[in-house]
Amino acid sequence: MKKLVPVVAIDGSSGAGKSVLSQNISKALKWNLLESGFIYRLVSFVILKNKLSVDTRNIDIIEKKLDSYLDLQNNFLRNYYFMNVLKKKLMLQNIVNFASEIATLPHIRKFLLHKQRLFRKSPGLVTNGRDMGTVVFPDAIVKIFLYADIKIRAKRRISELRNNGINTNFNTILSDMQKRDQRDQNRLCCPLSVPKDALMINSTDITIEEVFNIAISAIYKKLN
Ligand code: DC
Numbered sequence: 001m002k003k004l005v006p007v008v009a010i011d012g013s014s015g016a017g018k019s020v021l022s023q024n025i026s027k028a029l030k031w032n033l034l035e036s037g038f039i040y041r042l043v044s045f046v047i048l049k050n051k052l053s054v055d056t057r058n059i060d061i062i063e064k065k066l067d068s069y070l071d072l073q074n075n076f077l078r079n080y081y082f083m084n085v086l087k088k089k090l091m092l093q094n095i096v097n098f099a100s101e102i103a104t105l106p107h108i109r110k111f112l113l114h115k116q117r118l119f120r121k122s123p124g125l126v127t128n129g130r131d132m133g134t135v136v137f138p139d140a141i142v143k144i145f146l147y148a149d150i151k152i153r154a155k156r157r158i159s160e161l162r163n164n165g166i167n168t169n170f171n172t173i174l175s176d177m178q179k180r181d182q183r184d185q186n187r188l189c190c191p192l193s194v195p196k197d198a199l200m201i202n203s204t205d206i207t208i209e210e211v212f213n214i215a216i217s218a219i220y221k222k223l224n
Contacts (some may be wrong), residue, residue, distance in 0.1 A: 015153025
């Protein structure tokens with residue numbers, strides 16, 4: 001029987017630290033990386049930029065435009081991370097908020113499901129999002145659910161934005177985050193939920209290194 005490429009799936013709300021954790025794990029294991037939120041943001045960007053309606057009839061056009069930004073053969077995220085202009089645009093609040101709106105639509109999630117699975121390539125994949133361990137890669141060898149107090153998450157998001165030259169204020173970010181949490185957790189299709197067999201990590205009061213150490217020892221245990 002063909003051996004499946006192993007996946008580490010990290011889920012959780014925005015600002016819980018999924019992005020840094022998955023980047024660090026992917027570096028440590030030298031595995032591929034998929035930050036699924038960036039794909040949702042990219043779809044949001046493509047729709048807004050081209051003034052498309054989010055109609056089922058438009059899925060082919062949306063997919064074509066999305067593909068023009070992706071380089072699946074060469075692990076698109078690496079190339080696309082160098083596209084700093086695009087990276088900054090994908091951080092803007094209107095793009096992020098709209099991403100969370102379109103993420104409630106079953107026809108959008110359906111076509112992205114297939115696309116995300118194309119990233120499962122040897123020697124392994126580290127991925128993060130909202131439904132990685134529950135829907136996209138339910139057979140992941142390790143599932144992690146990362147969470148933190150919402151005020152801490154909002155502060156982290158503000159410093160991430162400031163580091164990228166985007167100024168904003170705490171109350172706007174906090175209120176956007178509350179709305180996004182609500183939408184992500186309550187949508188009918190693939191809501192943010194804890195995978196049954198997930199390792200829960202509360203990142204509120206611990207450092208990035210501490211989160212990494214907890215996660216990597218669970219992964220090594222599984223791999224050995
Ligand atoms: O992880 P992020 O904040 O970049 O994600 C942006 C939005 O995309 C988020 O509000 C919800 C949506 N999303 C999703 O529904 N499922 C995923 N696997 C990843 C992101």
